[in-house]
Amino acid sequence: MSIEWYLVLAALLFAIGAGGILVRRNPVVILLCLELMLSAGALAILAFSRMTGDGDGQVFVLVVLVVAACEVVVGLGLVVAMFRRRVALDVDETTELHG
Amino acid sequence: MVEIAFFAGAAGAIGGAVAVVLLKNPFYSVLALVVHLIFLAGLFLLLNAQFLAAAQIVVYAGAVMVIYVFVAAYVGGIEEPAFDAHPRLRLFGPLVAAALFIEISIAVAGSALIGLGTEGVKDLPDGFGTPAAVGKLLLEDFLIAFEAASILLLLAAVAAIVLAGRRRVPTEEGT
Numbered sequence: 001m002s003i004e005w006y007l008v009l010a011a012l013l014f015a016i017g018a019g020g021i022l023v024r025r026n027p028v029v030i031l032l033c034l035e036l037m038l039s040a041g042a043l044a045i046l047a048f049s050r051m052t053g054d055g056d057g058q059v060f061v062l063v064v065l066v067v068a069a070c071e072v073v074v075g076l077g078l079v080v081a082m083f084r085r086r087v088a089l090d091v092d093e094t095t096e097l098h099g
Numbered sequence: 100m101v102e103i104a105f106f107a108g109a110a111g112a113i114g115g116a117v118a119v120v121l122l123k124n125p126f127y128s129v130l131a132l133v134v135h136l137i138f139l140a141g142l143f144l145l146l147n148a149q150f151l152a153a154a155q156i157v158v159y160a161g162a163v164m165v166i167y168v169f170v171a172a173y174v175g176g177i178e179e180p181a182f183d184a185h186p187r188l189r190l191f192g193p194l195v196a197a198a199l200f201i202e203i204s205i206a207v208a209g210s211a212l213i214g215l216g217t218e219g220v221k222d223l224p225d226g227f228g229t230p231a232a233v234g235k236l237l238l239e240d241f242l243i244a245f246e247a248a249s250i251l252l253l254l255a256a257v258a259a260i261v262l263a264g265r266r267r268v269p270t271e272e273g274t
Contacts, residue, residue: 001105004207004215006146009109011203013116019196020120022188028125028171032132036116039139039159042151050146051212053220058233059241061151065158066248070255072163076170077262083174084263 006047013040025090027082031075038068104145111138126175129167136160147223150230 017036024030042061049057079089087094115135119128136159143152207215214220226232237245 001101001145002216002218005105005109006142007207007215008204009112009142011200011207013112014203015196015200016113016116016120018199019192022192022195024120026125028167028174029119029128032119032125032128032167035132035163036119036135039136043139043142046143046146046148046151049148050219051214051217053223053227055224055227055232055236056240058148058151058228059236059244061148062154062233062237063244063248065151065154066252069158069163070251072166073255073259074262076166077259079170079174080263089174 003047003051006050007044010040010044010047013037013043025092027075027079027089027091030091031072031079034071034075035068038064038071101145104141108138108141108145111135112142124175126168126171129164129171132167133160133164136164146219147228149228150233151228 014037017033017040020033020036021030024033042064045057045061045064049055049061082089082094112135115131115133115138118131119135122128122131136155140152140155140160143149143155224232
């Protein structure tokens with residue numbers, strides 16, 4: 001398979017994730033769509049890494065994995081905090097950044 | 100053979116991604132993402148990234164998704180906002196996604212990178228993508244990134260406890 005196919009697939013997955021973020025309102029699902037976009041980016045990096053035969057890209061993807069894990073933990077912590085405070089889990093409702 | 104594997108993996112990954120966006124119940128969305136990540140790990144294997152494929156399944160489809168499942172189960176069901184986007188976004192969202200896909204595809208096709216039409220370099224270095232090779236890079240060339248990642252993980256763990264932990268309500272006599 002030529003590298004181009006992988007890149008187009010990564011673009012498609014990224015676009016699906018971006019569309020999901022725009023359309024959905026539940027913060028949990030929005031985080032899931034963010035994961036989609038991150039993994040699409042990882043696929044593109046790995047495709048480029050294979051294209052040049054350089055292992056550096058794989059370390060990059062490992063760091064992306066770490067960043068994704070951190071983002072998930074903080075995001076889900078926010079969701080749990082919202083749930084505890086009886087804030088509606090709907091990103092269109094939560095428009096004030098007050099503590 | 101490689102073509103069949105690629106298209107099977109791509110179909111699974113796209114199907115999982117679409118299911119994440121379209122399924123109404125967040126719990127099912129999480130499970131769809133697990134399917135997506137497993138197919139994506141298969142594609143990683145096709146790209147000679149064995150270690151990352153395994154890490155993807157263990158860390159992502161395993162550990163991270165478990166947190167999602169717990170939170171979806173903890174939060175779930177209550178005042179679940181149905182799949183009704185803001186009226187403008189219902190039309191606008193898919194449109195933006197399609198435009199984004201077309202634009203990135205054009206950018207990729209027009210980038211005129213030499214290796215784009217090939218299957219990558221013919222003679223890969225020995226042990227490309229194995230845990231040994233990735234670990235060697237991580238601890239020799241990218242040691243600072245490695246340490247920064249560990250500090251980032253620690254910070255995230257502390258942040259999660261601060262955000263989601265139960266607050267002790269201060270009383271009159273102090274705590």
